[in-house]
Amino acid sequence: MTTTLHGSAVIEFRGVGLTYPGPPAVHALHPCDLRIADGEFVTVVGPSGSGKSTLLNIAGLLDTPTQGQYLLNGIDTAALSATRLAALRGERIGFVFQAFHLLPHRSALENVELAMVYRAVPRPQRRARAAAVLERVGLAHRAAALPTQMSGGERQRVAVARALVGEPSLLLCDEPTGNLDSATSASLLELLDTLHRDGMTIVVITHDRQVAQHGQRTITIRDGVLHDSAHRSEAA
Amino acid sequence: MTKHRRGAAPERSRLAVRDLLSEAVAGMLQRPARSVLTALGTVLGVGAFIAVLGLTGTATSQIDHRFNSLTATEVSVTDVGPRNAAARDMSFPHNADARITRLNGALAAGVFWSVRLGPQQAVRAAPVGTANSVDARTQVIAASPGVWQASQARFVEGRAFDGFHETHHQAVAVIGSATAARLGITTLRTHPAVFIGDTAFTVIGILKDVERKPELLMSITVPRSVAERTWGAPTDEGAQMLISTRLGAAAQIADEAAVALRPDHPEYFKVTPPPDPRSLRTAVSDDLSQLFLLLAGVCLIIGAVGIANTTLVAVLERTGEIGLRRALGARGIHITLQFLTESAALGLVGGLVGTSIGTVVVVTVAAAKQWTPVIDPATLAVAPTLGLAAGLLAGMYPAWRASRIPPVEALRR
Structure with missing residues (x-):
């Protein structure tokens, strides 16, 4: 199934699938077509083990499909070496994980900075940009705090700041509210809404129907098969 | 929001040397107590190396002194007529x-x-x-x-x-x-x-x-x-x-x-001159050095194995961090270099501390015996390098293994 939204595609799957060789062979993701346009906010829902994370890993260039062609920003990823894939991942994709994945011995500012280390951005510039993004997510006052000194909501905001600081084309969130209470979840979703309004392309994987409602479009996945996606109006 | 040019693949991700070093130091300082214990093996190995060479040199110099004052002035003649x-x-x-x-x-x-x-x-x-x-x-x-x-x-x-x-x-x-x-x-x-x-x-x-x-x-x-x-x-x-x-x-x-x-009839006598002091010194130093250098080598190997073991454990413990770094654009070589630099830095620090301790041991023993401490400057220069080499060798396998962990696997842990 292919989206009908207009605009250039950030993610474009053409018969992309992932099968782990057996015996017995496991089809983690059945071959599918998918198009996510620039500036879209898409949610992916499905039960545990349905293939949501496989979809995100392929989209995030963390895993390689065994079938089909994946174009990210119009770039055929199959044609790229591991080195170029790493660079593409670092430059174009921001990740937000359920477990935050913050380095425990680094401050919030240093955790955000880490996203620019592999792009050889000079340290003063890194510091300035990290501080600016922390301010944007409302954590300027917690820049020096260690993750262990922060609440779950604050940690996830630091993770969002780290994902944003490299100015990616795509924000991939894997169960971003999975470890947060409902009030903190609502606050984080507001932040994602704001980013979307600013033009960021966002894909959120969730098993929470309420979270799924925040997207313009929801893709359902079950047993590795993508199902009809539902479009909502901006007002919704 | 930056809009990236469509269809254009980015340059390769890069890690500046300064950032590599600062990441390695940060990695070491994450668990200072463990780093100290890890470096201890190298400290002992390099310390033993310096102490052995220093004490051998000092003792040899002392032998020289005694040799010159007595043995070098003695000639024996035996009647073989x-x-x-x-x-x-x-x-x-x-x-x-x-x-x-x-x-x-x-x-x-x-x-x-x-x-x-x-x-x-x-x-x-x-x-x-x-x-x-x-x-x-x-x-x-x-x-x-x-x-x-x-x-x-x-x-x-x-x-x-x-x-x-x-x-x-x-x-x-x-x-x-x-x-x-x-x-x-x-x-x-x-x-x-x-x-x-x-x-x-x-x-x-x-x-x-x-x-x-x-x-x-x-x-x-x-x-x-x-x-x-x-x-x-x-x-x-x-x-x-x-x-x-x-x-x-x-x-x-x-x-x-x-x-x-x-x-x-000069042939009626067998004259025995004193032995050459250089050959005597070499013989003494060789005997001592070979034995104790072997001991120092064993210490160094134990130190290297300690670093290898701890680095391997660190790789397993920090698998999530490895996955995160890969997600942020790090290449396998960046992960290898980071862990290799950490283990090499541990080896170097161990080497420097070991050199200092070994020197103190030599000076203390020499002072207690009222000898003149003798340490070859070349030995002092080489010793920290030995620590560095031990750290590098020890870190090779864990670092290689770290780079081989698939990002998806790493992020799952």
């Missing part, structure tokens, strides 16, 4: 001492040999018939007067026999202090005598110490002329000559001694 009826009984002429001391560089010279006593010729403190004072252990040595100066003898009481005693066949004896005690001689005021067989020898000196030929301390020494007249020339073992020289003259004296003694 024929002993048959046609030949003379002894190759050393009667004026052998004077012949040698006339050589430039010779300080003193004396001939000596062990007297072989017959079965009825035991040493006694009293005349024949007083059975309880027999001392069968005491050796009798015949010596020319020059032996006392050549052996640097010092006396508790009395004096050495001299040319007068020698020339006039005086039956006198010099005995060691231990021998004197065994024979019950406590003072020379009573003009005590010792009896060798049925000949009485007046004791004129009790030895306190000698720098050379310590057997003199355990013996009764009588003038050469008296010994020859009483027991004849030496039989089983040939006579020997001890020559004391000035520093640096020993080799020259060794060359000239045989000819000076017997210009007609």
